Amino acid sequence: MPEPLLALDGLGKQFGGVQAVRDLSFHVGEAEIVGLIGPNGSGKSTSVNLISGTLPPTAGDIRFAGASVARLSVSERVPLGLARTFQTTSVFPEFTVREQVLTACHARFRTSALGSVFRSASARQEERAQRAKTEELLHFVGLSGVIDQPASAISSAQQRLLMIATALATEPRLLLLDEPAAGMVAKERKDLAGLIQRIRERGTAVLVIEHHMGLIMEVCSRIVVLNFGQKIAEGTPAEIQQNPVVIDAYLGGAH
Ligand code: ADP
Numbered sequence: 001m002p003e004p005l006l007a008l009d010g011l012g013k014q015f016g017g018v019q020a021v022r023d024l025s026f027h028v029g030e031a032e033i034v035g036l037i038g039p040n041g042s043g044k045s046t047s048v049n050l051i052s053g054t055l056p057p058t059a060g061d062i063r064f065a066g067a068s069v070a071r072l073s074v075s076e077r078v079p080l081g082l083a084r085t086f087q088t089t090s091v092f093p094e095f096t097v098r099e100q101v102l103t104a105c106h107a108r109f110r111t112s113a114l115g116s117v118f119r120s121a122s123a124r125q126e127e128r129a130q131r132a133k134t135e136e137l138l139h140f141v142g143l144s145g146v147i148d149q150p151a152s153a154i155s156s157a158q159q160r161l162l163m164i165a166t167a168l169a170t171e172p173r174l175l176l177l178d179e180p181a182a183g184m185v186a187k188e189r190k191d192l193a194g195l196i197q198r199i200r201e202r203g204t205a206v207l208v209i210e211h212h213m214g215l216i217m218e219v220c221s222r223i224v225v226l227n228f229g230q231k232i233a234e235g236t237p238a239e240i241q242q243n244p245v246v247i248d249a250y251l252g253g254a255h
């Protein structure tokens with residue numbers, strides 16, 4: 001059996017007295033869509049922060065594409081094919097939609113500083129390729145119509161799509177989505193579900209955190225459930241929906 005694309009092994013994160021994530025193990029296969037769900041405060045965002053490298057773990061290991069990445073910085077993980085979006089939208093307000101994605105393309109395929117200064121033929125060719133890729137990505141996520149608008153002027157649902165396009169510009173093998181449907185209306189969530197499936201069809205695996213069970217149940221082949229920082233269940237959408245431990249965790253949280 002080849003190693004899965006992402007494998008968490010006994011991962012833990014402690015903030016002072018708070019054990020935000022405890023002994024967490026699960027995997028994401030190549031071009032698989034996995035859901036990470038759980039009540040508020042159950043450790044979902046912390047898990048994404050640990051996987052992406054925003055936070056160092058206090059226990060356990062993270063293996064990605066066959067090697068441990070647990071001690072690598074975010075900028076060391078991105079070139080390996082790990083990209084993420086944030087729970088809150090984060091766009092550069094002074095940039096246009098196009099410029100924001102183009103900047104991410106540049107970060108991925110930086111020509112030598114000297115080549116850029118002299119505008120060598122290969123640098124110009126690369127610039128053209130990045131511009132074409134930017135347009136392709138914005139078309140792919142459905143933002144062609146606002147490509148030259150300021151990133152701050154588009155709707156919050158469109159800003160979420162822009163975060164996805166920006167993450168895809170780094171050509172990830174695994175895309176981490178932290179509540180991508182937050183603030184979206186039903187039609188926008190439906191379109192997002194289609195987009196997540198098309199991202200998988202491009203060959204990128206997706207780990208998606210989401211409150212909207214409809215979206216999770218529709219797109220995920222497997223779901224991992226957290227409660228108080230620990231994995232309490234893992235299975236197919238059908239298995240998770242019928243799991244009494246999961247139902248209890250959600251109802252318990254609501255009471
Ligand atoms: P979720 O995304 O599932 O809602 P989080 O991962 O954001 O949950 O939080 C899990 C727990 O860790 C919560 O109790 C939260 O208060 C705590 N926590 C998260 N981030 C920090 C931090 N930077 N410092 C201290 N505690 C934190």
Ligand code: MG
Pocket residue numbers: 044045046087
């Ligand atoms: Mg969260």
